Amino acid sequence: MGIGTGTAAEAGIRLTEISLAYGEGRERRQVLQGISLDLPPDDFVCVLGPSGCGKSSLLHMIAGYLQPTEGTVSINGVPHRKPDPQVGVVFQHDNLFPWLTISGNVAFGLRMAGIPKKERKRRTADYLSLVGLDAAASLLPHQLSGGMKQRAALARTLAAQPSIVLMDEPFSALDALTRETMQQHLIGIWQRTRTCIFFITHDVDEALLLGRRILVMQAGSGRFVEDFANPLCQAESGLPLHELRAAKDYIPLRQRLLQSIVRDRTTT
Numbered sequence: 001m002g003i004g005t006g007t008a009a010e011a012g013i014r015l016t017e018i019s020l021a022y023g024e025g026r027e028r029r030q031v032l033q034g035i036s037l038d039l040p041p042d043d044f045v046c047v048l049g050p051s052g053c054g055k056s057s058l059l060h061m062i063a064g065y066l067q068p069t070e071g072t073v074s075i076n077g078v079p080h081r082k083p084d085p086q087v088g089v090v091f092q093h094d095n096l097f098p099w100l101t102i103s104g105n106v107a108f109g110l111r112m113a114g115i116p117k118k119e120r121k122r123r124t125a126d127y128l129s130l131v132g133l134d135a136a137a138s139l140l141p142h143q144l145s146g147g148m149k150q151r152a153a154l155a156r157t158l159a160a161q162p163s164i165v166l167m168d169e170p171f172s173a174l175d176a177l178t179r180e181t182m183q184q185h186l187i188g189i190w191q192r193t194r195t196c197i198f199f200i201t202h203d204v205d206e207a208l209l210l211g212r213r214i215l216v217m218q219a220g221s222g223r224f225v226e227d228f229a230n231p232l233c234q235a236e237s238g239l240p241l242h243e244l245r246a247a248k249d250y251i252p253l254r255q256r257l258l259q260s261i262v263r264d265r266t267t268t
């Protein structure tokens with residue numbers, strides 16, 4: 001499943017000196033400033049930052065929804081300027097079509113992409129199984145719980161076999177227990193597919209659990225102020241959640257991340 005074209009050196013996401021400003025003249029507001037980044041094709045990266053620091057704007061540029069004011073976005077070695085199927089996006093809300101069954105929702109994008117019926121059926125079944133929703137295939141969205149709907153949305157995105165999946169606070173509307181279940185599902189899915197995941201969150205614990213690499217943005221900084229390999233991430237450490245949270249490095253790392261997020265940018 002999923003790795004796109006491009007050579008090994010070019011595969012994944014490359015951001016080169018990305019800046020973004022909204023508005024014109026006196027209304028102009030610089031949101032992102034000189035961001036450069038290389039993300040390998042099989043990575044799981046969490047971007048952590050407070051509300052309004054520019055995380056979603058960055059994701060929208062990588063998705064091709066928004067053009068940077070300066071700099072370039074490349075996906076698998078090719079400049080990326082508009083949405084295309086190799087970059088999948090999962091949002092906070094599932095956006096399922098309420099009149100289609102769950103399998104109909106997953107198959108919809110495949111039909112639009114001209115995938116033949118037999119292949120469509122096979123892929124729909126495979127990806128519903130991957131997210132643990134085989135038994136819900138014929139239900140309508142309103143018959144599913146919030147977590148199940150988000151899993152259906154994930155299956156729909158993955159079924160297009162993107163090489164990169166961008167996730168914008170996908171679990172933040174879920175209750176705490178469902179959220180933990182979803183996090184475990186996502187880790188399992190990443191371990192099986194090794195698709196590049198770019199995951200936005202404002203939750204430090206979520207970033208420490210999920211991200212092999214964590215990038216931190218501060219309010220008003222417009223750039224990453226921390227970029228580090230996370231020794232605790234569950235996909236690598238294999239620790240169950242309760243052991244991970246009890247690990248001796250957990251509290252210091254959590255503290256460090258919290259401080260990075262809130263530190264006044266004039267002190268950095």
Ligand SMILES: Nc1ncnc2c1ncn2[C@@H]1O[C@H](COP(=O)(O)OP(=O)(O)OP(=O)(O)O)[C@@H](O)[C@H]1O
Pocket residue numbers: 022023031049050051052053054055056057058202
């Ligand atoms: N289309 C737009 N036009 C003008 N300003 C915008 C636009 N979109 C976002 N902004 C502003 O850019 C800044 C960054 O917004 P963005 O949504 O990227 O932040 P965020 O870190 O994702 O926030 P949150 O966690 O609350 O979603 C905010 O001040 C926001 O008001």
